Amino acid sequence: MTTASDVSRPFHPASAGMLLRQWREIRGKPQLELALDTGISQKHVSFVETGRATPSRQMIIDLADALQIPLRERNAIFLAAGYAPVYRDDPLDAASMQGIHRAVRRMLRQHEPFPAIAMDRYWNVIETNVSAPAFFNRFIDLSRYPRPRNLLHLMFDPEGMRPFLMRWEETARSLLSRVRREAIGHVSDERTQALIAELMAYPDVPQDPHSGPVPDALPMIPLRFRTERHTLNLFSMISTVGTPQTVTAEEIRIETMFPADDQTESVYPDFMSGNDLAGQDRP
Template sequence: MPFRDRNELLVAAGFAPIYKEDAWNAEEMGSVTRALDRILRHHEPFPAIVMDRHWNVFMRNASALRFFGAFIDLAAHPEPRNLLHLMFDPAAMRPFIVNWEETSRALIQRIHREAVGHTLDERTRELLTSLLAHDGVDPALRAIGSSGTEPTLPMVPLSFQKDGQVLRYFSMITTVGTPQTITTQELRIESMFPADEATEVAHRRWMDHLDKEAP
């Protein structure tokens, strides 16, 4: 059972919570954030980000900024940015996602799958409601995950169209081993990888081009 939920049970039973929840950039998190920064840098030239369990982005590597910044004006989306909102917002990444229907279904499935006991907490329910409120989102997505009948895909498909070319990626998630606080347990590193050789070649060429254009 996650530490956050253990604390809630302890409080409900009349005991004090035992697991701390530090800010992600607190001094006590220094060794963890340094390790996260190293992982992000080693994943170059592919995008990698660090998020909390509600998909709020706290850290990212340079390639993540260049990648998303090549599609949208990141300054129009203040920090902490929420990765799901960037995907669902028609004024953000959604217009560039080739397989939007497949991707949106897979992301909603993932929200439900990662919920403890498949029960959404209040903040996750609020996140889901706000995602489904974006213009043009299929109302049928509301039914996903609630009945447990939706198939689970082996990975979240991510295909982006850039300058007439389709770039295909998939993501892998890394978590902190042997966590001792709520914060470390809930941090997730999401790393994007090319799904085929053509995407890898095109991505590396694209990142090199953006590097040369950078001031």
């Protein structure tokens, strides 16, 4: 059986039925089980998948709900079936997104003095609190990196944050695992696959995600940063929008970073109060 966690395949232009069948196979759900979940006859499901019947808009919604299809991919299915997209894809600063945008800014602001970053599904930075650029500028000059900045490229770049990351191979494996695990719908689309390929192309990136030393007996894998004066162990929590109704709302990720131990929490104010920042630009 194919599971969502180990699937990575592109979605080529296809009929609505073909796309729905791809998602059913990705989820490892037999036609009969899908029929029982949706109240749609197995025969009708089969006819839709083979192109003998065109699904109604409501049928696409019902099948997509049962298959947990991401909203962006649902829009592709609507278009393939000849319907207009249902789910809006407005930018975060659009008038329709004001409520969520205010909430994102509030979360970022309230996480001071620790870094907090809002990103899209491909780890491109959308917005940060004040502490996030101040933190990264303690290591590198962010002004050298054009917007939109990608957090993963900042980490993997040998001229970026990588020289300051301890236990590089363990960290790289952990980050690559996160990319796959946190992919929208738990499936790596073409852009996610391209991002992974770009990261793997950097020098000294472990090619086997399952090799390497066993991690410490911790409930998380911290990011360990080292400077001449400080060693910082941080971990992150990811927040998402509950019951999203737009593509942007579903895809936004807010990463908040926390000290992983008492030592890091005690030295963090001294680390952030230094005057030798490499730059003053925001992500």
